[in-house]
Amino acid sequence: MENRVQSHRFTTTQQERGLPVLGIHVMTELEYCPRAGVVAYGEGRDDPGEDPPVENLDYLPLYDLSEINRELNQRCPVVYRWLVLAAAVIVLTLILTLLVRWYFIFCGAIGLVVVIAALIDLIPPIITLVRCRANAMSAQPRTPDPDSPEDEVVNWWEMRRSGFEIGAYKEALFDAELGLKGKPWKILRDYDVVIPVFKRNSSKPLHRQDYARIAAYCQLIERCEGVTSPYGLVLQAGTHRAIAIKHTAAAQETLRVVLEQARSIIRDMVTSGQDPLPPHSTGLCRNCPIGYPRVYRPGETELISNKQQLPIVPAYQTVRGVFHSKCGDRFRWVPRHARVERRTTPQRR
Ligand code: SF4
Numbered sequence: 001m002e003n004r005v006q007s008h009r010f011t012t013t014q015q016e017r018g019l020p021v022l023g024i025h026v027m028t029e030l031e032y033c034p035r036a037g038v039v040a041y042g043e044g045r046d047d048p049g050e051d052p053p054v055e056n057l058d059y060l061p062l063y064d065l066s067e068i069n070r071e072l073n074q075r076c077p078v079v080y081r082w083l084v085l086a087a088a089v090i091v092l093t094l095i096l097t098l099l100v101r102w103y104f105i106f107c108g109a110i111g112l113v114v115v116i117a118a119l120i121d122l123i124p125p126i127i128t129l130v131r132c133r134a135n136a137m138s139a140q141p142r143t144p145d146p147d148s149p150e151d152e153v154v155n156w157w158e159m160r161r162s163g164f165e166i167g168a169y170k171e172a173l174f175d176a177e178l179g180l181k182g183k184p185w186k187i188l189r190d191y192d193v194v195i196p197v198f199k200r201n202s203s204k205p206l207h208r209q210d211y212a213r214i215a216a217y218c219q220l221i222e223r224c225e226g227v228t229s230p231y232g233l234v235l236q237a238g239t240h241r242a243i244a245i246k247h248t249a250a251a252q253e254t255l256r257v258v259l260e261q262a263r264s265i266i267r268d269m270v271t272s273g274q275d276p277l278p279p280h281s282t283g284l285c286r287n288c289p290i291g292y293p294r295v296y297r298p299g300e301t302e303l304i305s306n307k308q309q310l311p312i313v314p315a316y317q318t319v320r321g322v323f324h325s326k327c328g329d330r331f332r333w334v335p336r337h338a339r340v341e342r343r344t345t346p347q348r349r
Contacts, residue, residue: 024182034276042305047182050199156240164188291335293323
């Protein structure tokens with residue numbers, strides 16, 4: 001799906017005012033922690049519209065019935081072939097054991113172990129897909145109440161059964177006046193109603209950055225496409241549970257405040273040449289993905305910031321090698337991530 005306003009990219013109102021154009025991902029990171037936002041700003045990556053995939057089953061198509069059916073049609077014959085092989089192994093083992101030598105039973109047992117190991121790998125994804133299909137078929141049509149400003153829990157399949165078709169934007173949406181660009185993970189479309197979907201890993205309560213994100217998607221969609229976007233969905237990854245956040249005047253105000261704060265952090269950093277300070281509460285760093293230490297692999301794990309590869313700042317060392325983090329490398333320090341604390345705090349006897 002092409003973005004109709006891509007051509008406006010270089011004649012933007014915000015750019016003319018000397019304000020940076022922000023990606024939605026950068027804006028929400030700046031709201032979470034100024035340093036996280038600066039790292040995202042320096043990386044210059046497009047908004048992915050979802051949290052980084054972590055679930056083992058994230059590779060499965062859990063959200064589109066035709067893709068689920070296609071995947072099942074590909075996977076089931078493989079299982080059938082292994083079952084036929086298992087039956088052949090059992091029959092052959094019985095024949096050889098009874099008619100030739102008793103110890104052929106061990107050969108048969110080895111063959112069965114191989115088949116069972118293959119089936120253990122193959123069957124769980126199929127069970128997941130079959131459950132998904134059953135849920136999709138049994139769901140009743142239901143959509144959030146458009147007149148209520150409150151968040152509502154909705155089910156993905158209930159939305160799909162209500163007539164919404166799944167889609168995705170190829171390119172980021174961009175609005176010159178907002179000075180904002182980004183695209184949701186998916187959209188649900190029913191004629192001139194378009195619902196953006198953000199896929200989130202956490203099941204914890206939503207934060208202000210989540211509300212700002214959904215308001216931003218809704219506004220971009222309405223401005224770029226000229227359609228209605230009355231709410232957006234925050235979908236919990238690996239499930240079909242979503243929270244519908246309404247696109248109200250309060251949501252727009254939240255977006256305005258978050259965007260203004262985000263811009264002022266970037267502007268202050270550029271004009272003063274000073275990096276933002278770490279958050280007052282070290283609790284934020286304890287579980288922060290930007291401060292998460294990873295094993296150093298030269299040429300692969302270094303942070304690229306403003307098109308430059310930064311040298312690493314080691315957090316600690318184990319037999320696996322030296323560990324470093326994006327935040328540590330960008331701001332030349334060692335964030336107090338829970339993993340760092342576990343490694344560097346002396347153990348009490
Ligand atoms: S590690 Fe701490 S300072 Fe760094 S981005 Fe995360 S929360 Fe911010």
